[in-house]
Amino acid sequence: MRYALLAPIFLSLVIAVQTSVIKAWPWPWIVGARSNRIAVCDYNAPKRGLLRKREAAIADYARIILEQRDVQAAFDKYIPGEYIQHSSFFSRSGREHSIEVLIPFYTDPGLSWSNLRTFASGDGNGVFHYKLNTNGGREKGGETYAVIDIFRFKGTCIVEHWDAVQQIFGNETNPIAFF
Template sequence: MKMRVPTLAVAVAAIASFSDHLAMAHPTTPQPSTCSTNHPTPPWIQQKIFEDFLQKFYIKKDAKAAIQQTMAEEYIQHNPYALSGRQNAIDYIGPISEVANFTILRHSFSNGTGWVHTKMEIPGQPLTAVMDIFRFKGTCIVEHWDVATALPADAVNPLALF
């Protein structure tokens, strides 16, 4: 079976990019980042990276490692209370992730974009629904949007937010 050179080049670049991601998922020395925006990456690999990010960030509560391994240095942030950049994301979310408990309600990934709907619980605060949207380039998250709404005390809808 013949494979055209451009197709082969894309396949080799994708495999190299994914193997870099896997190799750095368990580094022997700390790495500043383990993702790359330099190579086209198949959607199924991006989806796997996104699911690993969700597991590490929301379930294992290791936001710093999840961000360092998956977010590009020049990551763009659209939250009005946080600045763009990977280190700014770590500085902003670090204190929140230490006290917040997240329950992933649903998530999906398509066309280089992943989203996750979570229930955020912080002691002394009302339950909050959060929708995070992440755009990928290569094996990196390069852009983030979020929307959060607290459950009102006088909500009449038993299905509100969740």
């Protein structure tokens, strides 16, 4: 009988502790692709759960830069320091130059994206693969491209970038080319 009186107190204590732990701890299995739980990347992220954290980071980075079109926020969150840029679309490497080039590109209202896929690997790389349409795409007189952006991570921070861009003409021999 005396234990029955303690049960509500014990249950309240357990709920209070669990609630504070859940809010304070970045549980890796609840950090989803559309989550904003990662506040800022971590160069020294522990190896335990690192692949999941990178998967969440690359998906969140894609969401911020492609869906929200907020280059500055994406860079501030995932590229806070060193950044090696290998893309031929840039005249030089580095974080600040990349931001200068990408802001007008990603905020262009004539651009749209579809078929976005994101991946991360155990060897420290992350990938976007998507279809880029300019001025409504090929069907509306614009152009359509298959784009692959490859990133290298240090912890959960992005430190290096490569890309491959290929125009889609619509007459490719393979009917499922690119996607």
